[in-house]
Amino acid sequence: RVGEKWWKNAIIYQIYPASFKDSNNDGIGDIPGIISSLDYITSLGVDVIWLCPMYDSPQIDMGYDVADYEKVYEPYGTVEDMEVLIDACHERGLHIILDLVVNHTSDQHKWFQESRSSKTNPKRDWYIWKPAKYDANGKRQPPNNWRSIFGGSAWEWDETTEEYYLHLFCVEQPDVNWENAVTRRAIYESAMEFWLKKGVDGFRVDTVNMYSKQPGLGDAPVLDPKSDTQVAFSQFCNGPRIHEYLREMNDVLSKYDAMTVGECPNTHTLDGVLRYVSAAEKQLSMVFQFDLVDLGMGKDYKFLTTFPGWTLRDLKSAVKSTQDIIKGTDAWTTVFMENHDQGRSVTRFGSDKTPELRVRSAKMLAMMQSTLSGTQFIYQGQEIGMVNAPKEWTIDEYKDIDSTNYYQMTSKITNNDPVELENAMASLQHLARDHSRLPMQWSADANAGFSPSSSAKPWMRPHDNYPELNVKLQETDDASVLSFWKQMTRLRKEYADAMVFGEFEILDEPNQNVFTYSKKGLNTSLLVVLNFSDKVQKFEKPDTLKGDNWKLLVGNVEGPSEELQAFEGRVILI
Numbered sequence: 341r342v343g344e345k346w347w348k349n350a351i352i353y354q355i356y357p358a359s360f361k362d363s364n365n366d367g368i369g370d371i372p373g374i375i376s377s378l379d380y381i382t383s384l385g386v387d388v389i390w391l392c393p394m395y396d397s398p399q400i401d402m403g404y405d406v407a408d409y410e411k412v413y414e415p416y417g418t419v420e421d422m423e424v425l426i427d428a429c430h431e432r433g434l435h436i437i438l439d440l441v442v443n444h445t446s447d448q449h450k451w452f453q454e455s456r457s458s459k460t461n462p463k464r465d466w467y468i469w470k471p472a473k474y475d476a477n478g479k480r481q482p483p484n485n486w487r488s489i490f491g492g493s494a495w496e497w498d499e500t501t502e503e504y505y506l507h508l509f510c511v512e513q514p515d516v517n518w519e520n521a522v523t524r525r526a527i528y529e530s531a532m533e534f535w536l537k538k539g540v541d542g543f544r545v546d547t548v549n550m551y552s553k554q555p556g557l558g559d560a561p562v563l564d565p566k567s568d569t570q571v572a573f574s575q576f577c578n579g580p581r582i583h584e585y586l587r588e589m590n591d592v593l594s595k596y597d598a599m600t601v602g603e604c605p606n607t608h609t610l611d612g613v614l615r616y617v618s619a620a621e622k623q624l625s626m627v628f629q630f631d632l633v634d635l636g637m638g639k640d641y642k643f644l645t646t647f648p649g650w651t652l653r654d655l656k657s658a659v660k661s662t663q664d665i666i667k668g669t670d671a672w673t674t675v676f677m678e679n680h681d682q683g684r685s686v687t688r689f690g691s692d693k694t695p696e697l698r699v700r701s702a703k704m705l706a707m708m709q710s711t712l713s714g715t716q717f718i719y720q721g722q723e724i725g726m727v728n729a730p731k732e733w734t735i736d737e738y739k740d741i742d743s744t745n746y747y748q749m750t751s752k753i754t755n756n757d758p759v760e761l762e763n764a765m766a767s768l769q770h771l772a773r774d775h776s777r778l779p780m781q782w783s784a785d786a787n788a789g790f791s792p793s794s795s796a797k798p799w800m801r802p803h804d805n806y807p808e809l810n811v812k813l814q815e816t817d818d819a820s821v822l823s824f825w826k827q828m829t830r831l832r833k834e835y836a837d838a839m840v841f842g843e844f845e846i847l848d849e850p851n852q853n854v855f856t857y858s859k860k861g862l863n864t865s866l867l868v869v870l871n872f873s874d875k876v877q878k879f880e881k882p883d884t885l886k887g888d889n890w891k892l893l894v895g896n897v898e899g900p901s902e903e904l905q906a907f908e909g910r911v912i913l914i
């Protein structure tokens with residue numbers, strides 16, 4: 341629409357560098373690999389690439405533990421490679437955004453090395469240090485009961501200065517002290533301006549709502565009396581100074597006209613989200629809300645053997661909560677179903693039981709995402725309908741610290757009880773972040789064409805299904821998931837008025853099998869009908885479809901009838 345910011349109508353393709361394309365056969369994806377794939381990326385009809393962290397890092401959390409913001413992790417390439425990539429994107433009319441990880445650094449960052457060296461070091465206060473507490477028996481205890489997001493206490497004892505430091509994620513990711521104005525300046529210069537000056541167009545901002553903790557760092561409410569640590573989101577999400585910090589950060593970003601998309605977990609109210617994304621607030625361009633991707637995962641989901649499951653009504657209300665952000669407001673929203681922390685959407689929300697259902701449900705999900713309002717995100721491999729890792733795989737194939745921590749903890753606590761370990765594997769099949777990190781499936785060649793030759797050993801095992809599910813096969817097949825996604829990205833541009841900007845309304849809220857909604861733009865109206873079940877369903881024609889005032893714009897079943905086939909979807913132009 342005239343006068344709107346460019347990023348509202350953009351489609352953003354997310355790249356996980358380690359798993360995208362390996363150019364030099366060391367089994368690790370790299371920046372030259374991304375550069376060589378830019379024609380492919382452009383062919384998808386996307387406008388922006390978002391690169392997950394490619395900074396220098398010991399890779400304890402796959403680069404979300406940054407040791408130096410101004411260097412590139414060696415196996416990925418160099419700063420010069422990044423400059424080539426940035427220019428190559430811009431030459432093609434693509435924008436490029438990076439991941440901004442500044443809630444914490446790596447413990448190998450020189451700031452932390454200095455901070456931990458002595459209590460009087462000028463950078464001592466750049467991280468969050470606290471003395472021990474002692475219990476009635478004189479035993480040393482952490483300063484509070486917060487549980488780390490990856491399990492265990494969120495505090496680590498440091499022998500050198502005999503104090504604890506806070507780490508909301510793994511031990512090697514100490515939290516930065518955002519209350520220190522000098523530290524904030526250093527972050528803006530090193531993590532943001534260094535790259536903005538090189539021409540990057542913005543950032544995906546990691547864990548953006550966790551910088552400001554509750555003053556006093558008090559205990560979290562005890563919800564799990566059997567444990568000595570507690571889930572503590574209430575103590576470190578959306579803290580009192582967060583909006584002040586983000587406005588300050590935005591002052592820097594706006595000098596470069598940079599866009600931002602913040603990761604905003606555990607923020608569920610409309611007002612809570614609007615505080616971050618209302619244009620008048622001058623904080624972030626948009627955020628990721630987690631209602632949809634959290635469906636069926638369980639809350640503090642570790643050590644669960646059964647999962648809550650999800651119903652279509654839950655899904656509808658999750659979608660509604662992201663669509664409502666823009667209803668009568670000056671805010672903007674996002675559309676995504678996958679990222680590097682989530683299982684594959686076809687496995688979770690469609691079906692990977694048979695190749696036919698896999699293809700059809702992947703297309704149905706593509707129809708949903710392409711017709712929802714907001715900036716759209718596609719995660720690498722989603723465009724070919726990649727699925728979760730095979731159930732037969734053992735723990736050796738899982739590499740994520742979150743997964744391996746959890747498995748090791750289970751084995752320790754239960755003394756290797758085989759039943760408990762089997763349950764832990766079942767949990768990982770359900771919730772592991774590894775599923776999205778398998779190598780991109782380029783072709784039926786060895787290692788899915790991820791590495792240039794068969795002698796390479798990819799850092800994660802490629803999915804067993806790559807001979808049948810890969811880019812090369814799908815590029816020449818008009819009926820493939822890939823061809824379908826390309827059609828949808830074209831249609832999204834053509835019908836942006838309704839698809840990107842239109843008003844969303846659910847028409848069949850109580851229906852647990854079919855999701856029907858309308859999208860009303862200024863000049864066009866759409867009706868979207870999606871059968872989320874693996875059974876034939878009735879197509880209930882809404883009153884808006886009278887006589888010949890409508891036509892089928894796109895569908896995923898040949899010659900649609902009065903009934904909806906399993907996972908059939910239709911986008912109807914009124």
Ligand code: TEU
Pocket residue numbers: 401404405441489509546547603605680681742
């Ligand atoms: O994730 C933050 C986050 O809160 C979750 O999505 C998290 O991955 C999940 O709950 C763990 O089970 C971001 C990144 O996307 C993730 O890859 C990083 O590990 C994390 O921050 C720390 O930087």
Ligand code: CA
Pocket residue numbers: 361362363364365366367368369370415
């Ligand atoms: Ca490589």
